[in-house]
Amino acid sequence: MELEDLLNRVLIGAGIVMTGAAVAIIALNVTLPFGPEVIFLLGGITLLTGLGNVRRRLNGEISETVTPDPERPADNPTPGQDVDRMLYEMRELRQGVNENREHLEERLERLAIAVIRNREDCSVERARAILESGEWTDDEVAASLFTGDRTAAEESGIAQAVLGGTDDVAAFENQFEAAVEALIEIGDVDVSERSDDDEDDDDGSLLSGLGSASGPVEANWNTSHSSIPSFDTDEPFVDVDLKRTNRWLGVTAFGLVAVGLGIIASNPGLMLAGTVGIAYTVYARVSAVPATNGLVVERELDEDDPEPGDEVEVTVTVRNESGSFLPDLRMIDVVPDAFVVTDGVPRLHTSLQSGTTARFTYSVRVERGKYEWPLLAVARDFSGGVERTSLLTPDMELSCIPPLRITNDVPVRAQTTQYAGDVDTKQGGSGLEFHSVREYRPGDPMNRINWKQVASTGELATIDFRQEKAATVTILFDTRQSAYISSATDRPHAVDLSVHAASDVFGALYEQGNLVGVAAFDTVPCWYAPGAGSSHLENARMLFAEHPALSPRPPERQDHESQYIDPMTHVRRRLPSTSQIFLFSPLADDYPPARLRGPPGDGHQSGRDRRRDDRPAADAYRADGAGAVPARAGYPRSQLEPRRPALTRDRQSTGEVGINEHPD
Amino acid sequence: MSIQTDDEMAAVEVTHSPARISSAITVGAALVAVLSTGIFQTLALGIGVGGVAGVAGGLFGLQSERLTVAGVGIVFIGVIVSGAFGPTPPEFLLFGTLANIIAFDLANNAFSVGRQLSAETDTNRGEVVHAAATIAVGVVAAGLAFGIYLVPLGELTVAGLAFLLFGAMLLVWAIRS
Numbered sequence: 001m002e003l004e005d006l007l008n009r010v011l012i013g014a015g016i017v018m019t020g021a022a023v024a025i026i027a028l029n030v031t032l033p034f035g036p037e038v039i040f041l042l043g044g045i046t047l048l049t050g051l052g053n054v055r056r057r058l059n060g061e062i063s064e065t066v067t068p069d070p071e072r073p074a075d076n077p078t079p080g081q082d083v084d085r086m087l088y089e090m091r092e093l094r095q096g097v098n099e100n101r102e103h104l105e106e107r108l109e110r111l112a113i114a115v116i117r118n119r120e121d122c123s124v125e126r127a128r129a130i131l132e133s134g135e136w137t138d139d140e141v142a143a144s145l146f147t148g149d150r151t152a153a154e155e156s157g158i159a160q161a162v163l164g165g166t167d168d169v170a171a172f173e174n175q176f177e178a179a180v181e182a183l184i185e186i187g188d189v190d191v192s193e194r195s196d197d198d199e200d201d202d203d204g205s206l207l208s209g210l211g212s213a214s215g216p217v218e219a220n221w222n223t224s225h226s227s228i229p230s231f232d233t234d235e236p237f238v239d240v241d242l243k244r245t246n247r248w249l250g251v252t253a254f255g256l257v258a259v260g261l262g263i264i265a266s267n268p269g270l271m272l273a274g275t276v277g278i279a280y281t282v283y284a285r286v287s288a289v290p291a292t293n294g295l296v297v298e299r300e301l302d303e304d305d306p307e308p309g310d311e312v313e314v315t316v317t318v319r320n321e322s323g324s325f326l327p328d329l330r331m332i333d334v335v336p337d338a339f340v341v342t343d344g345v346p347r348l349h350t351s352l353q354s355g356t357t358a359r360f361t362y363s364v365r366v367e368r369g370k371y372e373w374p375l376l377a378v379a380r381d382f383s384g385g386v387e388r389t390s391l392l393t394p395d396m397e398l399s400c401i402p403p404l405r406i407t408n409d410v411p412v413r414a415q416t417t418q419y420a421g422d423v424d425t426k427q428g429g430s431g432l433e434f435h436s437v438r439e440y441r442p443g444d445p446m447n448r449i450n451w452k453q454v455a456s457t458g459e460l461a462t463i464d465f466r467q468e469k470a471a472t473v474t475i476l477f478d479t480r481q482s483a484y485i486s487s488a489t490d491r492p493h494a495v496d497l498s499v500h501a502a503s504d505v506f507g508a509l510y511e512q513g514n515l516v517g518v519a520a521f522d523t524v525p526c527w528y529a530p531g532a533g534s535s536h537l538e539n540a541r542m543l544f545a546e547h548p549a550l551s552p553r554p555p556e557r558q559d560h561e562s563q564y565i566d567p568m569t570h571v572r573r574r575l576p577s578t579s580q581i582f583l584f585s586p587l588a589d590d591y592p593p594a595r596l597r598g599p600p601g602d603g604h605q606s607g608r609d610r611r612r613d614d615r616p617a618a619d620a621y622r623a624d625g626a627g628a629v630p631a632r633a634g635y636p637r638s639q640l641e642p643r644r645p646a647l648t649r650d651r652q653s654t655g656e657v658g659i660n661e662h663p664d
Numbered sequence: 665m666s667i668q669t670d671d672e673m674a675a676v677e678v679t680h681s682p683a684r685i686s687s688a689i690t691v692g693a694a695l696v697a698v699l700s701t702g703i704f705q706t707l708a709l710g711i712g713v714g715g716v717a718g719v720a721g722g723l724f725g726l727q728s729e730r731l732t733v734a735g736v737g738i739v740f741i742g743v744i745v746s747g748a749f750g751p752t753p754p755e756f757l758l759f760g761t762l763a764n765i766i767a768f769d770l771a772n773n774a775f776s777v778g779r780q781l782s783a784e785t786d787t788n789r790g791e792v793v794h795a796a797a798t799i800a801v802g803v804v805a806a807g808l809a810f811g812i813y814l815v816p817l818g819e820l821t822v823a824g825l826a827f828l829l830f831g832a833m834l835l836v837w838a839i840r841s
Contacts, residue, residue, distance in 0.1 A: 342676060
């Protein structure tokens with residue numbers, strides 16, 4: 001700092017001396033006390049400084065605010081992306097070759113054992129034996145991944161790791177792909193959604209999936225794809241940054257090079273030309289901080305009470321009440337990550353005189369929750385030398401609450417409570433459907449006496465009807481980080497789909513007179529005890545909309561604090577013993593099945609909803625371990641078509657049965 | 665309601681290409697710089713045309729700021745060559761340099777607007793105001809310089825001018841922040 005100060009003083013001093021000398025030479029016609037060499041030297045210095053300036057410019061030191069692309073969908077991972085990533089790391093970056101390899105082998109082995117168990121209906125040990133003997137497939141390359149050769153290969157693994165041969169990785173990848181293909185074949189995994197692209201140029205798709213251009217649809221996280229640390233703010237005005245852009249860096253070179261050469265070549269034309277460069281250097285240094293704090297932002301929605309998935313038109317009005325001119329104003333409405341802009345542009349570049357107004361309109365697809373979002377204003381002065389970045393949050397809240405629609409009947413199992421309801425039980429009593437005839441016991445109602453029997457035999461008998469009772473159902477969400485996956489970048493992720501479907505199921509179950517509760521396994525406790533009544537329904541709606549555990553935002557991107565406990569713990573502690581469970585999960589890993597089977601004898605029955613759309617075996621790699629589990633675990637599962645209102649349930653080709661027909 | 669993935673409900677395109685108005689003015693200004701000085705010197709014309717090709721390619725083809733700035737630099741080399749080796753009158757050199765610097769600034773602005781906003785954004789007003797400010801400043805400065813150049817102030821020697829400009833430059837640097 002002191003050195004710079006000193007340098008500045010020297011510069012000012014030298015500048016004054018030089019200018020004085022120039023005035024003396026020109027006006028007073030003083031003869032120079034030195035020869036033309038000094039002038040020449042002066043020209044040389046000027047030229048060299050100019051070239052240095054060019055170099056600095058080429059090294060690029062321009063700094064400006066990096067803005068997000070809030071139009072784009074959130075960048076949720078797709079299933080199998082981590083497998084792609086691991087293979088990419090091994091092949092291209094040559095990182096963690098052994099760790100990744102071990103992990104992939106382990107994962108594929110789990111899958112293979114599950115598939116073989118499914119086919120052979122045998123124990124884990126037997127399946128492992130089959131796998132290691134290589135009998136499970138005709139493909140030798142595929143078999144070699146799991147056979148004894150592997151251990152031999154592992155023994156020499158250290159040598160290979162040291163050599164780090166590319167062939168080794170390529171060979172492993174070959175084996176891996178062959179094994180996946182073989183498993184798909186014998187496991188009868190439906191990979192129909194697998195696109196042709198993947199088959200045509202595998203490498204290309206793997207690479208592009210990792211680069212900035214991830215496939216045809218580009219994704220965005222507002223904070224990680226911009227230089228603004230956070231868009232969460234309660235303040236109406238936040239000053240994020242004020243900086244020099246350095247965008248004029250290099251303009252001095254035009255002046256210096258022209259003047260330097262002009263001096264050396266004694267060419268007044270070039271010296272004259274150089275003055276423009278100097279003038280712009282001065283222009284770049286003259287700066288004023290744009291008064292963005294005087295901006296008044298208003299945001300209007302064309303719909304007050306939108307439902308998730310609705311398109312809402314947003315109009316943003318910005319008025320300059322700062323009293324000064326804002327010559328360069330770049331505005332971006334930072335739409336929440338869960339939203340997608342479907343029409344129009346949430347951005348504007350304009351200049352605003354004091355008292356004037358600018359307006360822009362766009363349409364957005366909304367998602368459940370309560371939202372307030374800021375307008376990002378990047379303002380520059382005339383020359384653009386200074387850039388001020390601010391967040392302006394208008395006083396507007398969008399709250400989007402899912403309706404609890406009754407679109408279809410949802411069958412439940414025959415485990416009920418003592419309350420009357422819609423579920424046919426095996427118990428006889430009063431009801432509608434014939435159940436059995438039994439001996440008369442004193443106190444039986446007259447209208448249930450079987451008079452025909454009395455007439456023929458003279459003995460009293462009582463008809464029992466099937467009792468109809470209410471079930472207790474807990475809708476259980478899998479909302480851990482791993483559940484935030486989507487089948488493609490522009491598709492809603494599994495948690496969104498789960499909540500959409502669950503809000504339908506909730507309405508239907510409730511309408512059938514069941515007691516319905518909500519829970520989620522997540523690090524944020526989410527528990528809403530089964531109940532009934534209109535306030536219960538309303539609370540459930542609000543919970544679907546606003547509970548942080550069901551947020552459309554993945555946990556790692558939320559700002560609430562959470563300590564890690566086994567997510568199932570708090571659910572298990574509170575779950576009533578008679579409750580049935582509807583699980584909504586993409587089954588992205590082994591956790592949900594393992595947890596649900598849980599300690600034996602806790603008496604819960606589970607109806608398992610599996611959303612096909614969330615687990616597309618879009619790629620061979622993505623046919624992962626968990627897929628084989630539900631079939632074995634003996635739980636009914638169903639798939640809800642994501643497109644409503646046709647909430648249909650179709651049986652799977654793998655021979656599973658619908659919920660209500662499944663033997664208990 | 666809910667999860668439709670029709671085109672209608674899909675996310676809009678976001679293209680971060682250089683802003684159009686600024687790009688067009690940049691290419692125009694670079695062309696003016698080349699023509700105003702190149703007509704006096706064939707070599708300068710050749711260099712300048714190459715530079716303009718770089719500018720246009722950088723803005724509309726490859727969308728590379730580096731290439732565009734390099735193109736502007738080459739145009740400037742053409743101006744210098746024309747001034748040093750040709751019979752180019754000082755006012756043409758001044759005009760050429762002015763156009764050159766305008767191209768330099770607007771090229772940078774085109775990329776900056778493209779990065780921070782998008783090709784789909786309405787950027788007309790912002791771009792036009794910025795371009796107008798830059799051009800106005802340059803025209804005033806060049807007019808002033810040319811005015812001083814025309815007024816006979818005693819014996820205007822090269823040495824005197826050199827000292828004057830050098831002194832001015834040092835002073836400009838001193839007021840950096």
